[in-house]
Amino acid sequence: MKDFLKSPVVAAGQSLKEFTLEEGFEISLVASEPMVQTPVAMLFDARGRMWIAEMTGYMPDVSGTGEDRPNGRIVILEDTDSDGRPDRRKIFLDSLVLPRSLCFVDNGLLVAEPPNLWFYPIENDRPGKRTLVDSVYAVGGNVEHQPNGLLRTVDNWIYNAKSAKRYRRYGDGWKIENTHFRGQWGISQDNQGRLYYNHNSANVLGDNFLPGFGHWNANQKRLAGYNNPIVANNRVYPIRPTPGVNRGYMPGILDDSLRLVNFTAACGPLVYRGDLFDPAYRTSVFVPEPSANLIKRNIIDEQGFRTPGRQAYTGREFLASTDERFRPVALCDAPDGAMYVLDMARGIIQHKTYVTPYLRGEIQERSLTNPLNNGRIYKITPKGAVSRPLAVNADTDAELVALLGHANGWIRDHAQQTLVDQKRLGSVPALKKVAASSKNEIEIIHCLWTLEGLGKISTEEVLPLYDSRSYRMRAMAFGLTASVLDKNNFRTFEKIWSKLLAENQTDVFPYLAFSMHALSGYDPVFAADMLKKLAEKQPDDAFTAGAVISNLEGKEEKFLQALQVSDTASIIVRQLNAAIQNGISRAASQSKAMLASQYPLGAEFYNTICQTCHGADGNGIPSLAPPLNQSEWVNGRKDILTGIVLFGLTGPVTVNKRLYQAPEISGDMPGIGYDPAISNEQIAQMLSYIRKSWQNNAEPVSAGEVEALRKKFSGREKAFTTSELEQAF
Incomplete structure (x- = not known):
């Protein structure tokens, strides 16, 4: 075997020497085997402890023998001596089959263990009596193609990758709603609550609009603004030969130095929302590529609802390794502002269902099957950054409300979720005051969504947002309106929406169309007329057309007949005809x-x-x-x-x-x-x-x-x- 194709097992203590990292940053090893094994998902709690899902059973050999054994775990890692590295490991749950996702909610933990989604109350770091939230959370597919993510977002809902469901806890029960199908492995949000995701061969996909809109028409197969290729450039730049990819035999997959050309295992995207990196990095989406042993940085621009993105570098990556077993699968923001990297540290990264004879040969030739019990967690910080404690010491309503304006997104999310989960109704006056007086848009966003989560958002907080000069604030107005719209105020919103239409504020036209879904329950005549006017004003805008049609399941043909658009090749006409045909197809489907x-x-x-x-x-x-x-x-x-x-x-x-x-x-x-x-x-x-x-x-x-x-x-x-x-x- 040629020396450059050898794949020795790199000990945890030597792994840092294999990295090439963006200038100005440093990487440190936080945890490794046996402290952690095969990590795939991680959360921090308020004490700075790491809660980790260990997918120990993943691909024990090239045939996946014994993959269904209950040897997965949820563990808690704690740093008791404050040296920056955990020294205590506690098993919270064991005997799990391929656990994949975690989410803190209401002093408990959601755990995805296919096919089920479970809720476990946390009682002195032990699981209480579990509740079945969804018995069909992850039915079907395999490890690579089952729902995961469990991202609790700014709008107080929990979203998933590889899924068209969202979840929310109300009292002792759970509400499950349909949403857009998104991504494959991993999901993240920006400061407005818009979602970002990908699939194995796509760098960054995402939503141009807030996540709760537009998923209502089963006849509409593609809705502009969701599943949008935010960064379409899929080129990668490994620093070692990577022949061990499933399609490595095909022309164009590897270059002449046997290095992967484009993404083949993109996963775990992270919108960096911390406060430790330079501000230039706070518009970045980082994407792991475990098959090429690297992490890519992308830069996202914000232009109203449009979010064009590009790769940060050409010919290099933010982080790359010469260790073939460096398998980054997830990235995490943290209370200290750093970015944490979860490394499965496995030779085999491809699931058995799809392993080609070519890859099987690569695995056998270079002994990639073992070891099975490695795992690493790394921390990336700017060079010279002052280390700060991970614990969050905020207990009172006032302290938590103050944290909603913190520069670190993890801190803001924690404060919002704590106020909502603990039903801190005493914080409502302060939340309303800050929302009305703050000049910090991100702080206002968290204050208002916290009020929404507490059930205390009112029309008085929402209406002024429509007059804001900021697109972010106007977008949030539409996002919050569904929570306050009722029979007593819908006429007020109709006046505002009519004004936005008359003033030709085209940047909110898609949101105007989306909002007719909620309004139609109170005034279907106004809603139908608004949709018609929007379609006729912008017949060739894909975003407005798609938003209009999202309201029209089963009514597309009638709407098209009434539409006064002369150009039969316009986007709205083409999309309506496509939806009509899809409806015919659905009706004619076999049993x-x-x-x-x-x-x-x-x-x-x-x-x-x-x-x-x-x-x-x-x-x-x-x-x-x-x-x-x-x-x-x-x-x-x-x-x-x-x-x-x-x-x-x-x-x-x-x-x-x-x-x-x-x-x-x-x-x-x-x-x-x-x-x-x-x-x-x-x-x-x-x-x-x-x-x-x-x-x-x-x-x-x-x-x-x-x-x-x-x-x-x-x-x-x-x-x-x-x-x-x-x-x-």
């Missing part, structure tokens, strides 16, 4: 229950593996995968479809006369035929299931046909391209 009884293994397989990218309705998921419904690839030759499923397909690909390619979708669909644990019968039933589902109606596939193609291409180690398919079959 899922009937097909599931006919192809039980196929239905289960689709719902657990394929649905996470192609959607329950088969119409694809933005940024992930194209539609299967009415796809010529699904309804066409079954041998070609079988070959794609067995060995994968590399884009671009045309479906129904539309070209799909990265970054709009993931550039590759991995094959599943490499996994011997997946039987021919399972694959055959899944193929038959999708060829009969929705509006598809093609003949079924037999297990024998799958077996024959597995044998025919048994030596194949790479995915097909569309041109290869024409020659191979």
Whole structure:
């Protein structure tokens, strides 16, 4: 083996020597094995302790043998001697299967352990009697494609990656609502509460608008302003050869020095909201790439609701390592303002479902399977930064309200959540006073959302925001209005919204359209008229058009007939026609229950593996995968479809006369035929299931046909391209 391809296990004490870090910063090792093992998620509590999810069971070997063993843990790490490194480890929960996410709520802890979401009261650092919050939190998929994140945001809701649900605790119960489907692994927020996420081959995706809007129309497949490619440049710059990636055999995946060219395992994005870095870094989104052993920095600009982004550097990264087992999977803000890095410290980072023969060979050749019990946590700070205690000493209402204006986002979030969770109603007068008098927009945002969380936000706090010169404040006005709108004040808001329309304040037109969803329950005539006027004022603005149509499920055709827009090629007309056709398709879909009884293994397989990218309705998921419904690839030759499923397909690909390619979708669909644990019968039933589902109606596939193609291409180690398919079959 060539020396530069060797992959020795780097001891924790030597790992710092392998890093190249942005000038002006330093990195220190905070914790390592055996203090921490395979960390994937982390929270800080008010005492500065780390609560960590350890996914010990992830990929014990290249076949994932024993992955379902209950050996995951939630641990608490504490620094008792104040030297900056934890010296005490306490197990809060053990015997978990692949735990993935944590969230503090109401003196308790949410824990995601698929398929369930549990709530555990915390009683003297021990779990109390647990409550089942959601029995189908993470049903289906595999470790790489199951919901995770549990991000508690400024608007007091908890959002997730790889999920279309949000959660909120009310009293002793929980409210679960639908929202936009977002991301794959990890999720973050900016100071306004807008969400940022990604998928494995996309650098930064995100929301242009606050997260609680626009998810109401099932006929609308793509809504401008959500799942937006904030940073479309996916180039990465490793400092070591990285041949151990799943598609390393393919042209363009590695450069001539065997280094990864573009993201293939992007995850765990973090909008830096701390106060320790230079202010220039407070518009940064950092993204780990564990397959290339690096962390990228991106810079986000704020232009009203538009948030264009770019990579911070060309030809280098914020942090990169020559250690192949440096696997950063999550980043955390902290009470001290530093950025913390969670390193799984594993050789294998690809889940068994998709491991190609090429990657299997790389793992075996360079002994990447072991060790299994390593794990590291690093802290990144500016050079010479004064170390500050992690504990937050604020107990009174006044102290907590004062922290809502702190420069550190972690501190602000903690103060808001403490006031809300402990129902500190005595803080309401101070919150209202600060919200009315402060010149600090971020402080105002937290004060008002804290009032909302306490159920004490009123019309009097919201109305002045509409007159603000600041777009941030006007956006928050729309975000808060849903919490105060009622039968006594809706006419007041109608006057304000009519004024904004008449003054042609186009930067809030999408929010005006979104707000008609709540208003329609009080005045459907005004709401319908407002939507029509907005569409006619901006027929070629994708953001306004999308926001209008989000209100129109089942009413698109009637709205289009009444619309006075002469240009049939305008965006609003095109999007309405697309929604109408999607509605027709949904109505004509085959019975899922009937097909599931006919192809039980196929239905289960689709719902657990394929649905996470192609959607329950088969119409694809933005940024992930194209539609299967009415796809010529699904309804066409079954041998070609079988070959794609067995060995994968590399884009671009045309479906129904539309070209799909990265970054709009993931550039590759991995094959599943490499996994011997997946039987021919399972694959055959899944193929038959999708060829009969929705509006598809093609003949079924037999297990024998799958077996024959597995044998025919048994030596194949790479995915097909569309041109290869024409020659191979």
